[in-house]
Every structure is written in structure tokens, then in C-alpha cells.
Amino acid sequence: MKGLRWRYTRLPSQMEDALCGEDGEEEDEEDEEEKKEAAAATVPDPEAPVEPQLTEASQVLGASEIRQLSLHLPPRVTGHPWSLAFSTSRDGFSLRRLYRQMEGCSRPVLLVLRDQEGQMFGAFSSSALRLSKGFYGTGETFLFSFAPQLKVFKWTGSNSFFVKGDWDSLMMGSGSGQFGLWLDGDLYHGRSHPCATFNNEVLARQEQFYIRDLEAWVLG
Known part of the structure; x- marks a missing residue:
């Protein structure tokens, strides 16, 4: 067609x-x-901190305080569990007992306190708390206080007076005869002064304080 x-x-x-x-x-x-x-x-954000896992609940620190402190811990302990080695609520108020609980341990320790006024503060030690003839530790050691926001006092480099353990006292940080944190043998009475090691403020609300709760956590 x-x-x-x-x-x-x-x-x-x-x-x-x-x-x-x-x-x-x-x-x-x-x-x-x-x-x-x-x-x-x-x-996941690679910069986000890994929240630590505690072997049991803390009587001193809440979840917020734990997260904040974890940001200042050395990378070598990040992501590792926290094991409660000593607690006054469980083991009593005794520095000697604390030393016994630390025997054979060489890992870092987070010491946390709450005084009778409710103030929370403490220290991170690069190695276990023990009896010693002199000061020991490394520049990883620091003091901290929640007043009420977290303040961390790192090593200044001016001296190496990190930690010293006697039978009747535990000292952390020193300079000019003062200690950043000093605890008596009963773990009941303590003192805190500014010191050259950490250039810290007084950790408690007053230079002298009385302890309500104390915990020592082994990290890593």
C-alpha cells in the first residue's frame, strides 16, 4: 500500500x-x-572514646564521671576493663589491706575518693600502689577533681615525685614539703595541697578532709 x-x-x-x-x-x-x-x-567515629567496662558497680563514680575520666587515661589502658581491687565498703578502712590487695599487680591504678562533704577526687597511678622507699611512677600519673566539673592535673615535669607508699601514709605529688594528695594509714583522714609535680589545686573543698568512700580500680 x-x-x-x-x-x-x-x-x-x-x-x-x-x-x-x-x-x-x-x-x-x-x-x-x-x-x-x-x-x-x-x-563509628574513630575519635569517640571507648567506654570502659567495670567488673562491678562503683559506689563513688557514676556513668558520666567514668566517661569523662576515660578521656584522660593513657591509650594503653583504653578499652580494657576496670577491676575493683580495693573498696572501703567491702575491705574496710586500711591502707595495709589496700597494699595486700595490690600484691603481684603491676598494672595502672585509678584511685577514686568521696569525702564526707560529697566531693569526688583522686589520682591515676601508672603502676600499682605499694610500699616503697622512695617515690616511683611515670609522667602518666595525674590528679583529678570533680568540682563539680572534672579538672585534671597532669605532670608538669618539674620533679618526679609521683607516688610513695609507707605503712602509715600514701603520698601522690610533692614539692616544698606539701603533697598533692596525702592519705593516712586508716584511709580515713587526708590532706591536699598545691604541689610542683602537678601544679594542682586543692582537690577537696578544704585542705584537710575525711574520707567517706575510697576505691582502687586496676586498669588493663
């Missing part, structure tokens, strides 16, 4: 299918974007 030209007309259903196909492509692109965003949101 010469002279006749066939005209092809797209049916309505075909037009709808075509439009749906175009819309589907756009929706697929949007879905892919949403998936990418969701995947990015679920990737």
Missing part, C-alpha cells in the same frame, strides 16, 4: 509505564543517597 504512512501512537498505558520508569529511576537515586547517609551514620 504505497502512499500510506503508518503513524505509531503510544497508548496511555505505555505512557504511564514510561513515566513510572523515569520516576522509579529518580526514586532509586534517592534511595541510594538515603542508604549512603544511613551507612555513614552507623560508622
